[in-house]
Amino acid sequence: MRRERRDDALTARVLAAVHKIDADLHDxxxxxxxxxxxxxxxxxxxxxxxxxxxxxxxxxxxxxAPDEAEFTALLGxxxxxxxxxxxxxxxxxxxxxxGELSGALAVREGGDAELPAVAALVARSLDHAALRxxxxxxxxxxxxxxxxxxxxxxLHNALAVIGARIRTEPDRARMLLNDFADYLRYSxxxxxDYATVADELQAVQTYLELQRARFDDRMELTVRMAPExxxxxxxxxxxxxxxxxxxxxxxxxxxxxxxxxxxxxGEGPLCVIEVEDDGVGMDPAFAQAVLAxxxxxxxxxxxxxxxxxVGLANVDQRLRTVYGAEYGxxxxxxxxxxxxxxxxxxxxxxxxVAN
Numbered sequence: 411m412r413r414e415r416r417d418d419a420l421t422a423r424v425l426a427a428v429h430k431i432d433a434d435l436h437d438x439x440x441x442x443x444x445x446x447x448x449x450x451x452x453x454x455x456x457x458x459x460x461x462x463x464x465x466x467x468x469x470x471x472x473x474x475a476p477d478e479a480e481f482t483a484l485l486g487x488x489x490x491x492x493x494x495x496x497x498x499x500x501x502x503x504x505x506x507x508x509g510e511l512s513g514a515l516a517v518r519e520g521g522d523a524e525l526p527a528v529a530a531l532v533a534r535s536l537d538h539a540a541l542r543x544x545x546x547x548x549x550x551x552x553x554x555x556x557x558x559x560x561x562x563x564x565l566h567n568a569l570a571v572i573g574a575r576i577r578t579e580p581d582r583a584r585m586l587l588n589d590f591a592d593y594l595r596y597s598x599x600x601x602x603d604y605a606t607v608a609d610e611l612q613a614v615q616t617y618l619e620l621q622r623a624r625f626d627d628r629m630e631l632t633v634r635m636a637p638e639x640x641x642x643x644x645x646x647x648x649x650x651x652x653x654x655x656x657x658x659x660x661x662x663x664x665x666x667x668x669x670x671x672x673x674x675x676g677e678g679p680l681c682v683i684e685v686e687d688d689g690v691g692m693d694p695a696f697a698q699a700v701l702a703x704x705x706x707x708x709x710x711x712x713x714x715x716x717x718x719x720v721g722l723a724n725v726d727q728r729l730r731t732v733y734g735a736e737y738g739x740x741x742x743x744x745x746x747x748x749x750x751x752x753x754x755x756x757x758x759x760x761x762x763v764a765n
Contacts, residue, residue, distance in 0.1 A: 427454045428531050435535040439464045439513055447532075448472035451515070455528060458519030461502075462532075465489065465513060474518065476500060481516070488514045494526065503529040507536045568593075571624045586623055589616045597647065607674060607681065608640040610649040614672060617650055621657050625668075629661060632671035639674045642681040644755050645728050651721030652685045652739075652751045660689025660749050681757045686750040697741040697749075701726050722751070729755065 431450050434443035444462055448470035452460040459473030463485055468476075476484075484502050487495035492511050494503045502516035503525050513536075515529045568590050575583040596613040615633065622629050653672065661668035670687045701723055726739040733755060743749040 431532065432535040432538070435532070438536055439469050444470040445472070451528065451532070455517055455524055456520050457517040458499075459517065461500075461514075461516040463502075463514045463516065465511070469513075476516070476518070484516065485514055501525060505529060505533045505536060507533050512536060567624050568620045571620070575623070582623070586620060589619050592616050593620065597650070603646055604643045605646045606640065607635065607642045607644060607649075607683070610644065610647075611635055611640070611672070611674075613650050614653050617653060618657075618670070625661075628667040629657075630667065630669040632669070632673075634671070634673040636675040638676045639681045639683075639757070642755070642757050644681070644753075645732055648725050648729070648753060649683060649685065651725050652753070655722050656685055656687040656689065656749060656751070660687040660691070662689075664689045676757060677754070679757055680754045683753040683755075684750060685753075686748065688748040691743045691745050691747045691749055693745055694741075694743060697743050701739060701741065725753075729753070 427450055431447050431454075434447035434450065435441065436443060439462060448460050448462050449472040451457075451462070452472040457473070459471065459476070461468050461472075461476060461481070462470040467485065468481070480497060481500065484495055484497045484500055487497070488502045488504050489511060492504050492506070494501065496502075499518050500516050501518075502514045504511055505513040505515060512533070515525065515532055517525055568586075572583050572586045572590060575586065593613065593616050596609075596616070611633065618629075618631050622631065649672070653670070656670050661670065668687065668689055670685070672683070672685050674681065674683045676682070722739060722741075730738045737755060740752040740754075741749065742752070
């Protein structure tokens, strides 16, 4: 019984150490946590010294530093054959990440028996770090694409509306021009990849005020946002493209007045954002094709009809890249029945800070 308790305690300590090492290697071997990871690995392996190395050489040393020439020769053996090598008093094993050689883990005076298993855990942590960096690069590229697609149609119409009111309603024209400047400033901001729901909502309200002026105030706006979701961080430019899609492809083709609502609330660990319009709607299969990035055209659509939903597809892809496949957009629609687009994101996400 005592032995079982000791074994359980040892397992718990090992798991705790592995969890901390994973956190240390959050940014890979080149990150600031590498020295801390080396110190934890030294304790875990009960070794005299531990070295973490990338393909260019050591990046973190815990304990006595190795002789440079001897250690270079050791790494050369490991990297040439991608297998464990031994040059007394050092033993080193390769770190294989996503099927590719990425570095080595070396120990001195102890830990040889456990070294391959621990190296596999380190490689797994590095694999997770590489995946996070890849996701971030994809999300950034998609954001650049979305900014490049900001509708010239909207920009032209907004300026035309402001110009038309300069003589008849100079005060409102001045306010609309300020709104237009705020819209451009936010849309092309280089502050970061994330924003709060409150920031996104402010940008949406600015955009909708410009659209209301273009609709001669025939567009009814409703915004309901629960206070608890306002500080939630989400990828930059998520809500506004959905709202723009609702206005352009839902309300513009509809004769007479229209209504659009934006709401947000907490749902357990999730933040839920809904954008709904009472516009012309669309066939559900058409909506699914839009999200798949197929850019379908409706019968009788204008020559740029293939652009319909480009923003939605971009937002959907970025959400799935950042949070996982289960966090894409949900579209509820039918011809003549309007459209509702639902966004669900985690309310709390480690390592994500809005600017």
